[in-house]
Amino acid sequence: MMKKLLAGVMSLFLSLAFMAGCDVKETKPDFGTEVINETVQLPEIAYKEDLLACYSADGRTVYTLGTRHSKHFYPQCEYSLLDIQSVIDNVSPDYVFIECREEIFKEYQVLDGPQEFQFIYAYCQEKGIQVELIDWYLTDNEAVTKRNSTSDERDNQIFYNIYDKMEKVKENETVLICYGDMHFYFQQPRMERAGWERVELENPEQFFVHTENIFQYPEGMTEVLQNCIDYFEKGFMEEAEKNVTDLNALQLYKQLAKSGAKTYKVYKKMAEEQRLYYIEEDLLEMR
Numbered sequence: 052m053m054k055k056l057l058a059g060v061m062s063l064f065l066s067l068a069f070m071a072g073c074d075v076k077e078t079k080p081d082f083g084t085e086v087i088n089e090t091v092q093l094p095e096i097a098y099k100e101d102l103l104a105c106y107s108a109d110g111r112t113v114y115t116l117g118t119r120h121s122k123h124f125y126p127q128c129e130y131s132l133l134d135i136q137s138v139i140d141n142v143s144p145d146y147v148f149i150e151c152r153e154e155i156f157k158e159y160q161v162l163d164g165p166q167e168f169q170f171i172y173a174y175c176q177e178k179g180i181q182v183e184l185i186d187w188y189l190t191d192n193e194a195v196t197k198r199n200s201t202s203d204e205r206d207n208q209i210f211y212n213i214y215d216k217m218e219k220v221k222e223n224e225t226v227l228i229c230y231g232d233m234h235f236y237f238q239q240p241r242m243e244r245a246g247w248e249r250v251e252l253e254n255p256e257q258f259f260v261h262t263e264n265i266f267q268y269p270e271g272m273t274e275v276l277q278n279c280i281d282y283f284e285k286g287f288m289e290e291a292e293k294n295v296t297d298l299n300a301l302q303l304y305k306q307l308a309k310s311g312a313k314t315y316k317v318y319k320k321m322a323e324e325q326r327l328y329y330i331e332e333d334l335l336e337m338r
Contacts, residue, residue: 191295
């Protein structure tokens with residue numbers, strides 16, 4: 052009875068506000084502002100199976116997978132793109148969320164996240180899995196010096212993006228969220244504050260069991276990587292020059308653009324040659 056009364060009062064308030072021409076601002080729930088990343092305890096050593104977690108979120112199942120960016124291309128890391136592909140296959144998600152910025156994708160048609168995310172996107176496209184982009188950071192004077200790090204603000208915004216994207220996910224559907232291993236740990240307290248319940252995985256290793264014996268890049272992979280090359284050769288600096296005023300920072304962005312173009316040219320060659328790992332020639336080309 053009380054719930055119906057409150058609902059009626061809220062409905063009346065919204066109607067009156069609309070008729071009066073008032074702005075009714077939508078407020079985001081406070082899931083992250085009290086979470087300080089420095090207080091999150093990080094393990095000294097984490098193997099790939101330690102970077103997979105599962106949550107129950109209002110009738111939906113959410114898996115989170117921590118990734119290791121360029122380290123996936125070194126065999127000694129023992130965590131390859133094939134392992135990521137196996138997790139996708141074994142989770143069989145309805146949605147995959149990845150660490151790339153949606154606004155950059157809309158403007159430049161490029162996935163601006165670390166290298167594994169172009170593979171995840173292309174693989175999901177091939178499998179008919181819907182992909183959503185959840186990263187957040189500003190291209191400004193300070194961001195260039197913090198490119199390989201995160202912050203409380205960034206992780207709060209990432210969770211807000213996750214929260215918004217979860218509105219699309221129906222009850223009994225499954226989501227796989229893929230982001231760097233630091234985000235994997237820093238997002239956990241935010242998920243707990245949102246009321247998500249952690250589900251213990253008895254054998255996380257089974258999710259990394261390869262369903263395919265031979266690795267192959269998805270058909271659309273080279274096109275995705277060419278978009279990255281084009282972005283670093285032009286769009287990356289266009290974005291920087293719109294927002295960066297410090298000349299020293301701008302010079303650092305130019306260095307990153309040059310390095311990024313080299314990296315993705317090598318990555319595209321790897322995809323064309325169906326190689327999982329860097330060879331010495333690749334490392335020389337990226338210098």
